[in-house]
Amino acid sequence: MSLINSLRWTIRKGLWNFIARRKYLATVPKDVTSVAAVWPPVSLIPLNDIYPAIPITDIRIAKRVPADEARVKEERMMARLARLCMVFSPMQAGSPPVSPDPHQAVDEAYGKRHRQAVLRQAAAPEAAPKRPLQPPALPPELQGTPDLGMLALRGPYAGYLRKASHRPDTFEWNLTALGSYSHQTHLYAPWAQVLFKPGPGHASLKAVYIQCELGSIDPGHAHWPMAVRIALCAATTHTALVRHWTWTHLIGGEFFSAATRNHLPPDHPLCRLLWPHMVGTHASNRLAILGQLVPEGDFEAIYSLTYSGLCQLLGKAGQDFNLRVCDPEEDARQRGLLDSGLPMQTYSNCRRIFQVMLAHAERYLRLYYADDNLETDQPIRNWLAELDRLIPNGLGLAPGPLTCAALARVVARFIYLASVQHEQFGTQLWNYQLWTHTHPVRVYRDGRRVPEDVYQRLVNSNYILNVVRSPLMQDFAPLALNEPACPDRQRQAEQAFARFLLDLTRLQRKMARTPWAPWALYPADLEANINA
Numbered sequence: 001m002s003l004i005n006s007l008r009w010t011i012r013k014g015l016w017n018f019i020a021r022r023k024y025l026a027t028v029p030k031d032v033t034s035v036a037a038v039w040p041p042v043s044l045i046p047l048n049d050i051y052p053a054i055p056i057t058d059i060r061i062a063k064r065v066p067a068d069e070a071r072v073k074e075e076r077m078m079a080r081l082a083r084l085c086m087v088f089s090p091m092q093a094g095s096p097p098v099s100p101d102p103h104q105a106v107d108e109a110y111g112k113r114h115r116q117a118v119l120r121q122a123a124a125p126e127a128a129p130k131r132p133l134q135p136p137a138l139p140p141e142l143q144g145t146p147d148l149g150m151l152a153l154r155g156p157y158a159g160y161l162r163k164a165s166h167r168p169d170t171f172e173w174n175l176t177a178l179g180s181y182s183h184q185t186h187l188y189a190p191w192a193q194v195l196f197k198p199g200p201g202h203a204s205l206k207a208v209y210i211q212c213e214l215g216s217i218d219p220g221h222a223h224w225p226m227a228v229r230i231a232l233c234a235a236t237t238h239t240a241l242v243r244h245w246t247w248t249h250l251i252g253g254e255f256f257s258a259a260t261r262n263h264l265p266p267d268h269p270l271c272r273l274l275w276p277h278m279v280g281t282h283a284s285n286r287l288a289i290l291g292q293l294v295p296e297g298d299f300e301a302i303y304s305l306t307y308s309g310l311c312q313l314l315g316k317a318g319q320d321f322n323l324r325v326c327d328p329e330e331d332a333r334q335r336g337l338l339d340s341g342l343p344m345q346t347y348s349n350c351r352r353i354f355q356v357m358l359a360h361a362e363r364y365l366r367l368y369y370a371d372d373n374l375e376t377d378q379p380i381r382n383w384l385a386e387l388d389r390l391i392p393n394g395l396g397l398a399p400g401p402l403t404c405a406a407l408a409r410v411v412a413r414f415i416y417l418a419s420v421q422h423e424q425f426g427t428q429l430w431n432y433q434l435w436t437h438t439h440p441v442r443v444y445r446d447g448r449r450v451p452e453d454v455y456q457r458l459v460n461s462n463y464i465l466n467v468v469r470s471p472l473m474q475d476f477a478p479l480a481l482n483e484p485a486c487p488d489r490q491r492q493a494e495q496a497f498a499r500f501l502l503d504l505t506r507l508q509r510k511m512a513r514t515p516w517a518p519w520a521l522y523p524a525d526l527e528a529n530i531n532a
């Protein structure tokens with residue numbers, strides 16, 4: 001790299017790192033316990049109608065951000081930054097490769113000033129009472145040649161495991177659909193199918209075969225290490241672009257909020273239960289679109305797809321969303337894993353948190369409804385009908401009269417989407433994606449290491465994903481309906497919210513008895529919703 005290019009890279013990196021820190025510091029936890037008094041209906045229009053530069057017409061987002069959550073100044077700033085990105089990009093062709101020492105690569109890109117910003121934020125008076133962002137930890141399964149079998153049982157990619165059809169006692173990751181979208185030609189295509197066989201007594205899983213652009217590869221093949229890299233690249237590409245961004249933000253989050261705002265008035269009991277898990281979604285999605293999805297945004301700069309391939313993937317993948325993935329037991333059943341006998345650590349972790357959410361939702365709903373009068377609540381019927389219509393593959397409600405238990409399950413799935421799923425597919429990648437020496441977000445055909453500009457963009461993007469949001473473990477009692485005519489029920493609703501916090505606290509204490517692990521999802525780390 002010439003001296004002049006080196007100087008340009010230093011200036012470029014300094015400027016965009018400064019911007020990342022300002023974004024991190026500017027985000028403070030929102031109050032999610034005050035329900036807006038009024039709001040206009042939310043109408044949904046194709047994303048492309050709002051952002052003509054983004055050719056996605058199959059996904060619809062709110063035509064206008066509701067006034068109570070609008071962040072006009074920040075949206076203008078993000079639009080300016082998107083324009084700045086076009087004229088003074090954070091990317092520089094020919095930037096040097098990252099250090100071969102992965103810890104040094106992390107230290108250089110996630111430097112002292114980024115870490116100081118985290119400490120400053122954690123020390124602020126309005127800081128959330130949660131563990132501040134720690135430097136990324138290298139999961140044991142990423143040391144040496146990545147252990148795909150372990151990664152299939154715990155961590156952000158555990159949700160891809162399913163029983164392989166027509167192959168006895170075999171499991172798979174099937175990420176072949178990603179091969180349908182155009183990718184940058186100097187990179188390997190980010191698609192793969194991995195077959196796994198259980199170890200003795202089904203106590204572990206072992207990857208035994210990978211199908212990818214390199215062909216059909218088994219562990220004895222000289223290309224096995226490269227095939228493992230491609231498989232992980234496929235998993236992380238799908239997790240970041242589809243599971244996190246498209247499913248959690250643009251489909252689940254956007255529709256959940258729109259239906260709630262359109263059908264549940266502010267003083268409806270169900271609105272009070274849902275509010276902290278949806279407020280801010282439309283505004284936050286817009287900010288993220290301007291940072292990540294616009295041309296030359298984070299997604300195009302970091303992952304392997306071309307911009308047109310990226311937009312086609314997002315538009316199409318939205319239709320694959322299924323709310324069932326937010327219900328761990330139901331999801332595991334659909335994937336043929338419930339009787340597998342495998343040590344599915346992430347499944348057990350998620351199931352325990354989901355049970356707390358389900359119990360909370362049912363306890364709260366039963367204060368206001370009985371099974372035989374739920375059907376008469378028109379706002380709830382309208383809310384369910386709109387969600388069932390909007391959400392690809394529907395709500396999956398069983399036919400027959402609506403019960404409190406069935407409604408609680410729908411509610412718990414949305415709370416889970418906004419907190420657990422968002423953590424697992426978004427913020428948790430901090431401990432995985434930054435180790436590009438073993439877990440690549442893109443795989444170069446010539447075997448070179450990721451260049452510094454791509455790596456810095458990846459680090460800053462993950463850094464912003466980890467801004468401090470409103471925590472799940474907080475007292476939502478102020479949301480209880482004010483009922484002068486029925487003070488007992490108001491007190492019981494406050495107690496129901498307190499019980500939710502207590503149950504999460506107990507689970508957190510129980511989990512804290514064993515050493516911290518990068519794959520684990522802790523109640524104390526979860527946020528009330530997906531919004532920055």
Ligand SMILES: [Fe+2]
Nearest residue numbers: 249422426530
């Ligand atoms: Fe997110």
